[in-house]
Amino acid sequence: MKARFLLVLSVGLTIPVTAAVAQDVTFTKDVAPILQRSCQNCHRPGSIAPMPLLTYEQVRPWARAIKQNVVLRNMPPWHIDPNIGIHEFSNSVALSDAEIATIAKWVDAGAPQGNPADMPPPRKFDDNDRWNIGTPDLIVEMPQDFVVPAKGPDRWPNIVADPGFTEDRYIKAVELKPVRGYKTIHHGGLTLIYPDGTQAMIQEYGIGKNAEVFPDGSGRLITAGTKISFSPHFHSYGEETMANLAVAFKFYPKGYVPKYVAITTLAGDDYDVDLPANTDNIRTDTYITLTKPTRVFSWEPHMHTRGKAMCMEVIYPFAGRRAGGSKVETLNCVFNYKFNWMIVYEYAPDVQPLLPAGSVVHFISWHDNTVKKEGDPDNWIGFGQRTIDEMSHAWLTYFFLSEEEFQQAVAERNAQAKEKLSASAGQ
Numbered sequence: 085m086k087a088r089f090l091l092v093l094s095v096g097l098t099i100p101v102t103a104a105v106a107q108d109v110t111f112t113k114d115v116a117p118i119l120q121r122s123c124q125n126c127h128r129p130g131s132i133a134p135m136p137l138l139t140y141e142q143v144r145p146w147a148r149a150i151k152q153n154v155v156l157r158n159m160p161p162w163h164i165d166p167n168i169g170i171h172e173f174s175n176s177v178a179l180s181d182a183e184i185a186t187i188a189k190w191v192d193a194g195a196p197q198g199n200p201a202d203m204p205p206p207r208k209f210d211d212n213d214r215w216n217i218g219t220p221d222l223i224v225e226m227p228q229d230f231v232v233p234a235k236g237p238d239r240w241p242n243i244v245a246d247p248g249f250t251e252d253r254y255i256k257a258v259e260l261k262p263v264r265g266y267k268t269i270h271h272g273g274l275t276l277i278y279p280d281g282t283q284a285m286i287q288e289y290g291i292g293k294n295a296e297v298f299p300d301g302s303g304r305l306i307t308a309g310t311k312i313s314f315s316p317h318f319h320s321y322g323e324e325t326m327a328n329l330a331v332a333f334k335f336y337p338k339g340y341v342p343k344y345v346a347i348t349t350l351a352g353d354d355y356d357v358d359l360p361a362n363t364d365n366i367r368t369d370t371y372i373t374l375t376k377p378t379r380v381f382s383w384e385p386h387m388h389t390r391g392k393a394m395c396m397e398v399i400y401p402f403a404g405r406r407a408g409g410s411k412v413e414t415l416n417c418v419f420n421y422k423f424n425w426m427i428v429y430e431y432a433p434d435v436q437p438l439l440p441a442g443s444v445v446h447f448i449s450w451h452d453n454t455v456k457k458e459g460d461p462d463n464w465i466g467f468g469q470r471t472i473d474e475m476s477h478a479w480l481t482y483f484f485l486s487e488e489e490f491q492q493a494v495a496e497r498n499a500q501a502k503e504k505l506s507a508s509a510g511q
């Protein structure tokens with residue numbers, strides 16, 4: 085795909101008469117629609133990005149930085165390596181190779197405005213745009229703001245809210261995010277406390293994080309009387325800040341019971357993270373064993389500021405050609421991990437990994453302990469909760485299948501693959 089595109093581009097450059105490619109790329113015609121769709125939700129007044137990118141006047145001074153950030157795939161924040169593993173995600177905000185080339189070409193040509201009449205009408209935003217799940221059915225805030233002092237150690241309060249649930253409801257989508265003081269909120273966990281005292285981790289927010297939307301027919305249960313516990317992680321940054329988080333839910337209709345109830349697990353035992361001083365590319369391996377057949381919805385790599393990259397692979401049990409052999413397959417890699425952006429990567433339904441019982445999911449991460457980030461690279465760094473400590477795990481969201489359901493899902497997947505193959509052969 086990539087190779088084919090490059091070929092087209094080079095033909096366009098050497099033989100300038102080639103139609104579409106040789107045309108001038110302008111802001112109003114080519115670039116503004118990309119920015120509207122992929123950038124403006126954050127890059128507009130009142131949202132989380134530092135500068136608005138709505139008009140030509142606002143965008144022009146940033147042209148070089150825009151090219152640099154999109155070419156390196158730092159912006160929009162989506163850090164999956166597109167050249168390895170699974171490609172289709174239902175919540176991807178990544179730009180296509182063609183869109184990146186359009187932006188680069190426009191900047192290289194001097195970032196011309198073009199004909200103002202080509203400018204698309206401005207995108208409309210309302211407050212609901214702040215929720216990636218659409219219009220929520222219910223929003224629950226922490227009962228009061230938390231005051232984060234200008235200076236001080238990190239804080240991890242546990243703050244419980246009682247939304248007054250009087251009946252059981254299944255969750256279709258959930259999103260946790262700061263409503264005030266987002267700068268000071270490193271991440272936050274959200275746990276359901278059921279009336280019998282048992283707890284379930286439900287959502288994890290990290291700066292810039294998106295939402296969790298369950299595929300149709302699957303969800304999560306909130307029983308009557310369930311309370312919600314917020315466990316934000318506050319990090320002082322020099323100004324006293326009032327901070328608060330809210331969680332938004334979308335529910336299935338009353339009485340509807342989804343067939344599958346999803347689980348989110350912290351995957352990968354990273355208590356042994358061991359980062360020697362002044363060392364780069366330090367590899368850590370962590371694992372989780374799946375006891376039952378599993379369909380994976382999403383993963384979210386988690387490291388702290390020294391994290392550089394993480395790959396997730398599966399070791400299939402008894403899958404090799406020799407007795408007792410195993411097989412390994414890379415599912416995905418995040419190649420320019422950014423601590424500021426904790427992103428849930430949600431697989432498109434047709435490519436959700438189907439993993440047999442006994443599969444081991446293996447997380448391989450790389451840290452850089454040479455740069456003065458949250459501390460001194462002369463220090464050894466180990467596992468810990470503070471931002472200056474490190475981690476190497478992922479959040480996995482999945483549900484278990486019965487053996488029969490699993491076999492059926494695999495058969496469907498194989499049939500789909502055959503269909504795709506014969507369709508492409510027929511072209």
Ligand code: HEC
Pocket residue numbers: 118119122123124125126127132133134146149150153154159160161177179292424
């Ligand atoms: C999810 C929100 C979000 C989206 C979507 C997004 N940005 Fe950003 N952008 C940010 C934030 C926040 C920053 C500040 C730096 C950081 O946190 O990474 C930033 C920083 C930048 C910077 C660097 C500014 C500097 O100071 O050097 C550029 C350039 C940029 N974005 C361009 C874009 C473009 C172009 C797009 C769309 C193709 C885009 N961004 C999409 C949130 C976003």
